[in-house]
Every structure is written in C-alpha cells, then in structure tokens.
Amino acid sequence: MRTKVTTIGFDADDTLWQNEQFFRLTQERFAELLSDFVDPDHLAARLVAAERRNLGRYGFGIKGFTLSMIEAAIEVSDAKVPASVIAELIDAGQEMLAHPIELLPHVEDVITELSRDHAILLITKGDLLDQERKLAQSGLGEMFEAVEIVSDKVPGVYTRAFAPFGGTSTAMMVGNSVKSDVIPALEAGAWGIHVPHDLTWEYELADEPAAHARFRQIEDLGQLPKLIRELV
CATH class of the missing domain: 1.10.150.240 (Putative phosphatase; domain 2)
Incomplete structure (x- = not known):
C-alpha cells in the first residue's frame, strides 16, 4: 500500500x-x-x-x-x-x-525497505566522475530507479527529476543540507526532510523552514520509514 x-x-x-x-x-x-x-x-x-x-x-x-x-x-x-x-x-x-566509501548508519536497510513501495532516486551535486565513483563503490547503485548528478540544486532540478515519477506533489527529498536538499525541494512542491550531519560545510548552512507544512527533521535515516508511514 x-x-x-x-x-x-x-x-x-x-x-x-x-x-x-x-x-x-x-x-x-x-x-x-x-x-x-x-x-x-x-x-x-x-x-x-x-x-x-x-x-x-x-x-x-x-x-x-x-x-x-x-x-x-x-x-x-x-x-x-x-x-x-x-x-x-x-x-x-x-x-x-x-578514499573508500563509508556508508552512514541505516542506509542500506532503509533504502531496501522503502524501495519495496516507492520509487527511489539519487539526486546529488558535485563532480560527475567522482560522484559516479562513489556511487559504484557504495554498492547502492542498483537500488535507484534514477540518478541525477547536477551542478547545483535549485527548484527546477527537483521538478525535472520527479516529473517522470508523478511529480513533486507525491515526492520527498531527503538530505543533510537545508540549503540544497530541503528548501529548493519545498519550493518545488515536494516534501523536504532534513537529516542533520555532525559536520556541515559553511556554504550549506541555512535556517530551517520550520513553519512549512511539508518540512520534517529526523535524527537519522533509521527514522525515515516511520515518518513516511505517519504521513498516510
């Protein structure tokens, strides 16, 4: 369901x-x-x-x-x-x-669980060759229905990425950067889920849009499946 x-x-x-x-x-x-x-x-x-x-x-x-x-x-x-x-x-x-890839806690289990009932996408920015290398070494590549490696994250990126999968109204973006992963996704009409990391580059700092109806924050990815169930 x-x-x-x-x-x-x-x-x-x-x-x-x-x-x-x-x-x-x-x-x-x-x-x-x-x-x-x-x-x-x-x-x-x-x-x-x-x-x-x-x-x-x-x-x-x-x-x-x-x-x-x-x-x-x-x-x-x-x-x-x-x-x-x-x-x-x-x-x-x-x-x-x-440098070898070090997966964060819960990543593989959560993506495996959620992929049973959801389309799972990777939307990341950075150098194309380096991001492709990291994805290949992560062992997660086969779990994603689409991979977007972009130069920057703006609302139009999310609109385009989610369009083949029903659009932004039923889509969610999950990431550690409020500036890049959350705010532009919300502006595009998707849910924006913040998963804080202990270390954040100064460029990625931004105020949380706490009043936005589609904004949520969780402590780690292990909490994501429960959050999604609660949105029913």
Missing part, C-alpha cells in the same frame, strides 16, 4: 555516506603546510573565500576544492609558496578522490 509519498529522492554526500570529514582532515593538513605563512583562522577564511569565488568556475567537489587550496596558498604566501607544498596539496586532493 502506497502512502502520500510515492517517490523518495536521496542526497548522497553526508546523507548516504561520509564526505565532509575528509574535507576537514585535508583542511587541517592544508593549515600545517601553510603555517609558516599565515595563522590557521585567517587561512581558513581565505580558503572559504576562494571556494565561494570558484564555485561558478569549478562547481562543487574535490577538484574545485583542491584548486581553491592552491589558489589560497599562492595568495597568502604572496606567491612564495614552495612547489613542494603545491605538490602536497595535489596529493591531498588525489587521496580524497581515492
């Missing part, structure tokens, strides 16, 4: 598998490598500024992050950063791209 929700879209990074923790670890390494040129707090601010500035050029993902680290390193050092440090930053980015 189907509920009010017939289609469920899942975000990938930090919703299905770990992601931000690897960026944080690399940022710590970045700070150590540039410690002779700038204090960590100032360096972090310069890196964030570079990332924001470069989103329109490189998009989201590890490759853009690595290029932003190199750019910030050149800026804070007045172009005096050694080539050896640049090489280490490139190595750090390559290590991130090769």
